[in-house]
Amino acid sequence: MYVAVKGGERAIENAHRLLANARRGDQSVAEVSLDQISEQLGLAVDRVMSEGSLYDRELAALAIKQARGDLIEAIFLVRAFRATLPRFGASEPVDTGAMRVRRRVSSTFKDIPGGQILGPTFDYTHRLLDPSLAEGFVPEAPSMAEASTAPTPRVTDILGRDGLIEASPQAEDGASVGDLTREPLNFPADRDLRLQNLARGDEGFLLAMGYSTQRGYGRNHPFAGEIRFGEVEVEFAAEDVGFVVPLGSIELTECQMVNQFKGSATEAPCFTRGYGLAFGQSERKTMSMALVDRALRARELGEEVGAPAQDEEFVLSHSDNVQATGFVEHLKLPHYVDFQSELGLLRKLRKQFAEASAEANAPDAMKEAAE
């Protein structure tokens, strides 16, 4: 328990003023604009949108600026802002198969219909710091090639045609879609709630959890069946309009993980799958998410459950960095009363200990008498 303490008002006000100055830094250096953050630190914006669970580039850029680049603080700001707006409803489910892909790779098939498209990627860069980027860098114009109009089907759809991979679970008629922003999470949680939780979960946490499955804590033999990044259209059934209206497009990254087979006496063996989806270009996040999604299906698939990544209560209760940082960081708020009572108890225990020791070391006569 922490208590409100009076008397800090002026110190707090001055601390905030100091923070505003520290945020601005040396005022002889140009101020960073939201456009600059959005355009040049785009992947930070993507992460804040994903984990802030709010698609709005400008707001995410503002949050990053306000948080001085502390992305978890920025995510916290976005989540708090989101709570101030009314919700008009839910969109139609987006169709990632109809994505205008900017990048699309498969590590399972070389020759996928539509091809392997590298897009803007760090892959195959040498990870050497580039001094030419320090100032005044103007990139060469992108190369162009004739664009194909051929569709780019999901790799899992291709495998699915031959029954080599399990089909995605379909919703039962009239089933509602779980929403953990409306009802608290209960266990066991269904796949829809698990995916919502993972989609807004901390990238670092999911990365570590996914990595742990690869190292043997709940191994599930993953292949990156497909990773795609690009634009999808969003549609919304607006009651007042009376039909489905287009809202514009958003950028998404999708990862289809293809995992070890399952089968039974009655079902032919087939690959299983894990799914990752996030706002923006968030490849590490979606790959980690897909690994963890698959690990969390262990019970459903009749696998031995024992590793941390397979424990849904453990994973889903610790994935949210806003909750986590709130609880960890609240430790620095005044706990004076709690601490006083602990201190009182400790003093009492030490006194008892001292008395007991004194008794134990008392003159032999007394000891003998006691025996």
Add this chain to the structure above:
Amino acid sequence: MTQHNTQQAQRQAAMAVLAHAEAGEIAARLRTIPSPGHQDLRAPESGLVMLRARVGGDGAPFNLGEATVSRAAVRLASGEVGFGYTLGRDGEKARLIALCDALVQSRDFGAAVERDVIAPLREQLMIRRKQAAEETAATKVDFYTMVRGEG
């Protein structure tokens, strides 16, 4: 019924273009056609829409996360009611889309708004998409097999 469906498809197609344009671009195009009297039926407001996706891309729906959305409704003096919805917090853009939607339905202004507002914005959108598609296509891998034991 068919006529109703045709008009609905036309309105959706117009909205699909307008949602991708900037408010300033729409406003600039609208200034090139005569504007009939109109009033706000619903003042622009911003809110959230929960974005849904599907498990595995094609399975049961789940909630991915929210997006900011703005909406507005406009009525022309001649009675047509238009609606505007768009991602983001630009209420003025939603109002302009609503005005266009009302104009699309109008007998007097439907052709003009399609020709001078929607069509040029659609062309601009197609050019942007084509450019992005061509830049992307240049990063497509052309595999070739190295033949061993020759040369």
